[in-house]
Amino acid sequence: MPVLIPPAERSQDTRVGAPAWREAAVATTQKAHLLTDRCGQEAVTMWQPKDSVRDPHMARHLCRAAYIQPWRFRVEMLKGGGTVEQPPPGEGVTLWKSKMKPPAWQARLPLPLHRDARAQQTAEVVHAHARGVRLTAARLCRAQNQINGQLRQLLRQRQDTDRRLSEVRKGLLINQQSAKLRDYRPKSEKVPDKADSMLVWEEEELKAMKRKMEKDMEKSETLLKALASCRDTLGHCFKERLQAVELMNQPLDKVLEQAGRHSWVDLFRVPSPRIQGQKTPPPEPMGAYTPECAAALHEAKHLLMESKDTLVDMAKNEEQILQQQRQVSDCVCATLAQKMRETMELKERMNMSLGLMRGTINRCTKFNQEMYITRGIIKGPLSKSHLETREKLDRPLVRMYQRHVGTQLPEATRLAQGTDKLQRHIAYMEKNLQELLTARKNLIWGLHCKKKGYDVDFNVVRLRLRQQHPHVCYEQAQRLISDRDPGKPAHRESAIAPQ
Template structure:
């Protein structure tokens, strides 16, 4: 744009002309620099809607973070619900265990009552027998079951405390993570291995999916300043471990209860069968004692009749009490004997034989009387034995009835039977 003026026609001084040309050149440089700066500004300067753009980007970042936090909260809430269900299941198992332990204590009380009732048997029947061995064996089994169930109950209580601690930790973490979800809908839709969505729904949600993979949460994705914090990872891991341990414990608890119930029923049945057999044996012996008692009574009657006959025969052999009552033919000095004894050496053994006969009859009476006394003593013993057997059978039968009546455990400890 500079205008060239012929030097031949220039009238002004050269300095004046050079000063003007220098100003024009400087202006041209400034124009070029200004255009270049405008081009750079157009390329790098923020647009006029910078505030809106920055606000939109911030909102997108907030929405992404809150969506990730919502996914973590959903995982925490799911773990919390599973932990609550596990606590409910373990609590039901604990109640079943306490019920089995109560039944064991009732069986121990029933065993003690059975032993106490058996102590009231007559002295003749207090000897140690097989029923006592069965009762002692039942008590040993019940004591072992009681110790096992108490140890299992202690483990269950400790596990419930562990689950409760994990639940509190989950709840505290859930509350802390939920603090940024006040402005976000809590409805969560994301694709996982179990979801079956159609292509239209899938295409519409792919653009809104979070960068956080909810199905692969772990320590590798934990970030102290991210949506999935190490504290959330620890809470989820502790809850998962507590639930796994609780599942194994519930299975072990069911096996322990089933085993204890089988042992209790087997021991209870063996004791009842033993008592039934003992009652049957006692009743059988009682019947034999009754037969023996009848034979003893018949023997007493026969011996008594023989004693009466022998006593009558001895009285006949002794003769009348007064000598005046003797007839002539009964006298030792009757006329026939006096005539016979006129010759020497004609002594008759009649008197000695009468004496010996009387002594023999007396000995027979003594022996018969002794036998009668022994028979009566045996009769008394048999009657006492029958009464003892009856009392023992009644006591054992009452124990059996008590055990059958209280076998369903529908009674309280300390109640009267």
């Protein structure tokens, strides 16, 4: 028969389980609950932005209100006194109906499409780099085209300057030819005059022009080499940049239009307020716009500005030298023409004097011949058989008259005196006639010299006008000056020179 244990003293706790057992179960439950909350919070946190994580020190029912508060529209006061609600700034989709703008959601864990997203991001980076490289290549190509255009202009200007330099050198040869031709003048015409001074002045001016043109040619040659080197550098950078855009089929000019830039060096771009060109990106060694490209474009811009100024200066100097050379040549030709007119005037005077002297010489010669005839008549006949009665001093009338004392007839004395006087006059006339003949010979020689000097000056002017024609090249003038050597031109005139 069972024995019943009497109930113990009744306590306040009606639970049967032991407290330790119950506390162990509660602890296990609390631990599982905390673990569940932590894992859930951590799982949600990995899928939410950092600013959306709940503050552990804030009550749970207040976390959502604090989290949503930055999303709500803001009320702004207007100047007129009214109010307007504006969404908060930043990225995200604006919900106008609920007047909220949640921020853009960003996950910190890779999504299932992470590989495709990374591939798309890589493609975007590659495309952005390709676009930058293509834009840089377009700018390099445009700069290279402008450098080529500037090279062509510089080469054409160098050809024009070289042609003008050849004309200046030909002018020096013409000056030398003119000086040599004037050496053919007779000695009496070689007195230094203004024409010789003008030839010397022309030579000095032409030498100064030659030095100036040669300096322009040297400067343009240096600039030409720099432009060619810059063009090669731009071409190398352009080809290097094109390696990244070989598979992208789009014209480079279209790329520049999309970028709003017609020229990277900014010299020939048409200014327009509607076109806002992109700013120059900073050079990056690993980017699309490398320091080498920046240096090449900067050098191209500098050389283009310098070449533009050089072209203007060369064209201005060429035009100035052309006008100056024409003025100098016209002055020399005008001086030679003035000398020719003066020579012609003196020649006419000498010819008139020669004509007057010719008449005087003829009259003096005729008078001298008459004086010789008169002297022969006065001297009487050569033979006794030719004597007449009136010529004898022992004729009857004279013999009878001489019988008177102191009567000497003057016939013989007067005849001797007259004959002597006539002889002296004849000698004086012969002396004057000889002086007239000598003066006439000098006039003839002077007239010949004047004619020779006129012909030489005329040939000099004709030679200058013929050699200055544009069809006469420098080599032809050089051959002419080498073939024309006056040597000793005075020997030919010495045969007819007055003794």
